[in-house]
Amino acid sequence: MANATQTPQLSGVVGFFNDAHVLIEATKKVRDQNYQFFDCFTPYPVHGLEAAQGLKRSPLPFVTFVAGLTGGTLGYLFQYWTSAVDWPINVGGKPFHSGPAFIPITFELTVLFAALSTVGAMFLLNGLPNTRRKSVDPSVTCDRFAIVIERPPVVAEDDEKGQAKQAKYKRFDEAEAKGLLEKLGASEVRSVYAEGWF
Amino acid sequence: MQHSHSMEIRNPGPFQVSGKTRSWFMVFVALGVVAFGAGLGVDAKRTWFSFVHNHFFFMSLALGGAFFASIQFLTSAMWSAPVRRISEAFTAYIPVAMVTFAILYFGIHHIYEWSHPSVVKGDVILEGKAGYLSIAFFMVRNLVALGLLYFFTRKLVGNSLTQDVTRDYALSLKNKGLAPGFLLIFAIGFTMASFDQLMSLDPHWYSTMFGVYCFAGLFYSVLALLGIVTVLLKRNGTLAGIVNENHVHDLGKFMFAFTVFWAYIGFSQFMLIWYANLPEETGYFMTRLQGSWFYVTVFLLVGKFMTPFFLLLPRDSKRNESLLVGVGVFMLVAQWIDVLWMSQPELFKEGPRVGWIEIGTMLGFLGLFGLAVSRFMAKHNIVAIGDPRLAESVHHHHQ
Numbered sequence: 001m002a003n004a005t006q007t008p009q010l011s012g013v014v015g016f017f018n019d020a021h022v023l024i025e026a027t028k029k030v031r032d033q034n035y036q037f038f039d040c041f042t043p044y045p046v047h048g049l050e051a052a053q054g055l056k057r058s059p060l061p062f063v064t065f066v067a068g069l070t071g072g073t074l075g076y077l078f079q080y081w082t083s084a085v086d087w088p089i090n091v092g093g094k095p096f097h098s099g100p101a102f103i104p105i106t107f108e109l110t111v112l113f114a115a116l117s118t119v120g121a122m123f124l125l126n127g128l129p130n131t132r133r134k135s136v137d138p139s140v141t142c143d144r145f146a147i148v149i150e151r152p153p154v155v156a157e158d159d160e161k162g163q164a165k166q167a168k169y170k171r172f173d174e175a176e177a178k179g180l181l182e183k184l185g186a187s188e189v190r191s192v193y194a195e196g197w198f
Numbered sequence: 199m200q201h202s203h204s205m206e207i208r209n210p211g212p213f214q215v216s217g218k219t220r221s222w223f224m225v226f227v228a229l230g231v232v233a234f235g236a237g238l239g240v241d242a243k244r245t246w247f248s249f250v251h252n253h254f255f256f257m258s259l260a261l262g263g264a265f266f267a268s269i270q271f272l273t274s275a276m277w278s279a280p281v282r283r284i285s286e287a288f289t290a291y292i293p294v295a296m297v298t299f300a301i302l303y304f305g306i307h308h309i310y311e312w313s314h315p316s317v318v319k320g321d322v323i324l325e326g327k328a329g330y331l332s333i334a335f336f337m338v339r340n341l342v343a344l345g346l347l348y349f350f351t352r353k354l355v356g357n358s359l360t361q362d363v364t365r366d367y368a369l370s371l372k373n374k375g376l377a378p379g380f381l382l383i384f385a386i387g388f389t390m391a392s393f394d395q396l397m398s399l400d401p402h403w404y405s406t407m408f409g410v411y412c413f414a415g416l417f418y419s420v421l422a423l424l425g426i427v428t429v430l431l432k433r434n435g436t437l438a439g440i441v442n443e444n445h446v447h448d449l450g451k452f453m454f455a456f457t458v459f460w461a462y463i464g465f466s467q468f469m470l471i472w473y474a475n476l477p478e479e480t481g482y483f484m485t486r487l488q489g490s491w492f493y494v495t496v497f498l499l500v501g502k503f504m505t506p507f508f509l510l511l512p513r514d515s516k517r518n519e520s521l522l523v524g525v526g527v528f529m530l531v532a533q534w535i536d537v538l539w540m541s542q543p544e545l546f547k548e549g550p551r552v553g554w555i556e557i558g559t560m561l562g563f564l565g566l567f568g569l570a571v572s573r574f575m576a577k578h579n580i581v582a583i584g585d586p587r588l589a590e591s592v593h594h595h596h597q
Contacts (some may be wrong), residue, residue, distance in 0.1 A: 061513065092475070100469050 008193035012037075012150035013174060014136050015181030016188040020046045023145040026184035027052040030147055033180065036169035037150035041140035063121040064114045071113025073107040134195050148192060149177045207592055210436050213580040215572035222556040223568035225234050230562010237555040243545060246305030247399075248556045251541045252563040253302060254395055255419075255534055257344075258412070260568065262420025263288025264351040265384055271354065272377035274370070277448050279591040280440045281428050283582045286355045288420065290574035291567050292348045298563070299340055302395075306333055308347055309545075312401040323478075331398055341393055343387035350380040350393035361584035370586060388413060396427045399544040403482045407467040413539075413576070415533050421456055422529035425449040429526075431580065440581055443517050450516030453506065453529065461503040486539065490549030494539050504534035534560070 017023040023040065030038055031054045040049055083089070084096035094101065123129070140146045151172050155162035174191060181189045218553050266285040270278045312331040316323040324331070354373050361369040397408045403409075428449060431437045447489030495546045506525050515521050523550045542550055553556030582588060 057513075067510070092473075100465075100472050104471065105464060 001036065010151055010174060010191055011133075011194040012148050012172075012192050013177045013181065014146050014148045014190060014192050015178075015184070015186030016137070016139070017145040017147070017185065018143075018187050020049075020145060022185050023083070023147070024048055024052045026147060026181070026186070029184050030149065030180070034170045035149050035172065035177075036152045036166065039148050041136055041146040041148065042144070043141055043143065048147070058125065060118060060121055060125065064118045067117030068110045068114035072106050072110035074113075075109030076102055079105055134140070136192060144187075147181060149181070204314045207583065207588060208439060210440065210580055212487075212578055213431065213436055215568075215575060220569065220572055223565040223572070226561040226565030227569065228565075229558055230560075230565060233554055233558020234562060237558070240306075241555065243308045244551070245555050245559070246308040247542055247545050248559040249298075250302060250303055250309060250395055250399075250539050251422065251556075252559050253295065253298045254392075254416045254541075255537045255560075256291060256410075256563045257299070257391070258416040258533075258537075259420055259423055260288050260295055261347060261384065261388060262293035262416045263424075264292070264347065264354070264380065265417065266420055266424065268354060268373075268377040268380045268384075268486045269359070269409070271370070271373035272381065274374060275586070276587040276591050277445065277594060279585045279588040280437065280445060280581055281424065281449065282585070283358070283578070283580055284431070285424055286358060286428050286582075287571050287574040287578075287580075288423070289355055291570040292344065292351055294566050294570050296341065296344045296348065298566075299344060299395075300337075303333075303337055306336070308399070310336075310398055312398060327401060327402040331401060334396055336398075340391055343383070343390055346383050347380070347387055350376060350383060354380060358582055358585075362579050362582065363584065365584040365586070367586050369584075382391075389417070392582055395498055396540050399541055400482065402478065405467055405471065405479070405482070407463065407470070410473040411463050414456065414463040415536055418456045418460045419455075419530055419533035421449065421453045422526040422533075426523050426526040426530075427455055429523050433519065436580060440588075440593070442592075443560050444594055445591070446519060446522065447513075447517045447539055450522050453522070453526065454516065457503060457506040457510065457529070461499075461507075464498065464503075485543045485547055489547065491547075493541070494550055498532070498536060498539060502529075502536060506532075 015026070017026060020042070023042070023046065026051065027040055031052065038053075040046075040053060042049065077100040080097055083098070083102075088096040090096075091098075091101075135141070136148055137144070137148055149172070151174075152166055152169070155166055157163075178189050178191070216323050234245060236251065255421075263285040267282055267289070269275075270282050270285075275282075285329070310331075311317050312324055312327065313333055318328055329335075330411055354376055357369045357373050357376070360366075389412075392409045392412035396412065397404065428437070428441060429446060432441045432446070468483060471483055485491060509521065510516055515525075538550060538552070538556070
């Protein structure tokens with residue numbers, strides 16, 4: 001590790017909470033501050049948190065729908081091609097193109113495409129597998145809730161578009177963010193440094 | 199968790215169906231009696247077919263109410279606590295269904311060919327079934343089954359109503375113990391009812407899946423009705439602060455799920471018969487794929503299944519009350535057509551006939567159902583206010 005001796009880079013500040021309700025209220029306040037990046041970590045799904053964070057609905061169901069339709073259509077067409085076009089075989093005196101016989105496989109392929117695409121899209125949308133970051137603290141998988149306010153990446157002075165984008169959000173200041181989390185009832189507040197996964 | 203609010207939930211009390219609506223129900227009953235009476239004079243066979251069709255449709259709704267409530271008891275469901283009483287109200291029609299079944303006695307000779315000894319004699323299949331398909335046994339076993347189901351329903355609903363006053367958790371546990379008993383008798387009794395009342399209209403034909411097919415239709419339609427009534431009561435303010443958009447969403451999911459279930463069962467029944475291609479089994483579908491029955495069959499696929507499926511698929515539409523009511527009404531109509539499709543082809547092979555006899559009889563049964571349910575609602579709290587899981591459900595957020 002060449003960088004080990006250098007000062008680790010600040011990636012944000014974290015505030016820990018002991019209660020899901022306090023977390024939700026604090027999250028709403030943090031959202032109102034208009035930081036560019038912040039996230040919550042909880043040991044179990046907390047209902048209403050995504051609304052407090054102001055998260056938009058995931059496009060995942062749309063992926064499932066389109067993939068399901070695709071799988072079903074391809075499944076049916078493939079059976080039609082194999083049974084009626086490429087290699088017609090008389091099965092039980094039924095017509096080569098026998099719709100009812102194709103339905104179970106059509107259904108299965110609908111489910112298969114939908115399911116695999118959903119899992120794949122879920123990984124993609126969540127940025128998984130994640131080799132970039134470590135968990136903020138092991139306790140968020142056990143008994144504590146956390147809000148992390150992240151430091152946005154440094155944008156070069158001459159990058160006008162990047163600068164304009166960051167100007168739309170509240171400027172990140174380590175001390176100020178820490179103060180905010182303390183004020184919102186965090187039981188512990190500390191800075192987070194980039195460590196990477198390995 | 200922290201959802202336990204000490205806040206007392208407002209008891210909306212009983213719900214009075216408006217006098218105007220009740221008058222309409224009475225007009226419907228009168229119309230039904232007139233249509234039925236006149237129909238007997240004009241075409242007795244057709245009228246009795248319509249009678250058994252509508253009897254079965256509305257009996258399914260009433261038993262479906264008991265079925266829905268009992269699975270909530272059995273699973274100790276929290277989400278459904280604010281709407282469970284509505285499904286319990288549907289069960290008020292069960293005694294009426296017993297009466298209409300008893301009336302069916304007078305129509306047996308018109309619609310069930312197995313009831314004529316002259317037809318049975320010499321017919322190997324019918325002679326073999328003669329022990330089971332006899333008028334006395336037919337009447338007795340169906341009345342006994344309905345009676346048992348009514349007995350259990352009375353117990354379940356009675357405990358639920360007592361809990362409104364005593365708020366005793368033990369009653370929830372009691373119902374949890376009773377529910378499996380009800381469900382077992384329901385599974386056997388309703389399968390038998392569908393075999394006897396609908397399947398034996400063609401006594402030569404049989405399908406072991408017929409009972410579960412009728413059950414799929416039962417749950418399909420009762421969920422639609424529950425969704426409609428819940429939304430209407432939420433809209434007029436009766437359930438304000440008790441039922442929220444998440445409960446409506448859950449009912450929408452249920453409607454969607456059992457649309458798929460019905461299609462799955464319907465297709466399974468069809469595909470097995472189509473694949474095996476046995477002469478004694480295919481007749482049922484041959485009739486329904488010929489003449490204008492073919493279009494009704496297509497409607498079942500495209501209308502009864504695909505339409506609610508695609509309409510209810512997006513999350514937003516399950517949370518859209520108006521859309522849910524519209525789809526619910528459509529689903530009830532589709533189920534009515536499905537029962538027509540199960541019964542009437544045995545009389546009219548060339549195609550469906552829906553005239554004043556069918557509509558009139560349907561209105562009569564609708565009136566009876568409406569009166570029975572509104573009487574229950576006027577007598578009892580519209581929300582199971584003593585249910586220990588109500589408080590949690592009222593403040594319930596979920597996806």
